[in-house]
Amino acid sequence: MDFYEALNSRKTVREFEQEDVPDKVIERVLAAAFRAPTNDHMRDWHFIVVKDRSDAAKLLDIIPKGISDEEMDALIRDWNLNDSLQQACYRSAVPKQYRMLFDAAAIIIPLLRQKTDILHPENLSHLNGFASIWCSIENLFLAAAAEGYGCNLRVPLGNEAEYARDILGFPEDYLMPCFIGIGRPKQNLTPVCQKEINLRERIHKDRF
Numbered sequence: 001m002d003f004y005e006a007l008n009s010r011k012t013v014r015e016f017e018q019e020d021v022p023d024k025v026i027e028r029v030l031a032a033a034f035r036a037p038t039n040d041h042m043r044d045w046h047f048i049v050v051k052d053r054s055d056a057a058k059l060l061d062i063i064p065k066g067i068s069d070e071e072m073d074a075l076i077r078d079w080n081l082n083d084s085l086q087q088a089c090y091r092s093a094v095p096k097q098y099r100m101l102f103d104a105a106a107i108i109i110p111l112l113r114q115k116t117d118i119l120h121p122e123n124l125s126h127l128n129g130f131a132s133i134w135c136s137i138e139n140l141f142l143a144a145a146a147e148g149y150g151c152n153l154r155v156p157l158g159n160e161a162e163y164a165r166d167i168l169g170f171p172e173d174y175l176m177p178c179f180i181g182i183g184r185p186k187q188n189l190t191p192v193c194q195k196e197i198n199l200r201e202r203i204h205k206d207r208f
């Protein structure tokens with residue numbers, strides 16, 4: 001698949017067919033992840049691939065399995081989600097947080113080595129490792145799209161990351177930026193409506 005075709009076909013997929021993603025494909029998309037730029041030249045990243053159903057159930061047990069209408073309204077209010085398309089996206093995505101991962105063929109947990117306190121950086125450079133792994137995550141998503149698969153991600157809330165550390169046994173100095181679900185996108189999915197971007201308003205020549 002041509003690069004721009006893969007780029008344009010990538011979208012967050014939260015519903016999957018019941019179909020495996022072969023290990024060879026997972027290996028290729030993870031190889032793509034390792035092609036991302038990296039702040040310190042080290043690519044000190046690891047990826048845990050969870051396919052086993054009972055391991056997946058244990059790992060995801062902490063993620064809320066649904067949300068009431070009242071909780072959803074409160075979330076939209078508390079998170080100041082004022083745009084109607086943004087609200088529609090959250091109303092579609094939030095109730096799927098558990099199933100989008102559990103129904104995926106594999107859950108991938110990226111890990112980066114974080115040497116300083118990520119929540120109290122002294123300068124932007126202290127976030128470089130975190131920024132780098134997000135580059136690798138986008139590579140992974142694009143490679144999955146090129147292979148005909150889809151991905152979603154969840155940034156861990158509350159103590160989900162610490163819980164995942166206990167279950168998966170990754171070391172203290174490694175940080176998980178998100179959960180990733182990968183699988184074959186369900187057929188005839190209605191896509192979430194995206195914001196239209198007017199490139200001419202966003203690209204500034206010589207000054208803002």
Ligand SMILES: Cc1cc2nc3c(=O)[nH]c(=O)nc-3n(C[C@H](O)[C@H](O)[C@H](O)COP(=O)(O)O)c2cc1C
Pocket residue numbers: 010011012013089093094097152153154155
């Ligand atoms: C940093 C980051 C955090 C995100 N967190 C979540 C999340 O916790 N749960 C979720 O379902 N999607 C999450 N997403 C996916 C976004 O909802 C999605 O990328 C956005 O709505 C645009 O849609 P698209 O990916 O289909 O283009 C996140 C994306 C990014 C880049």
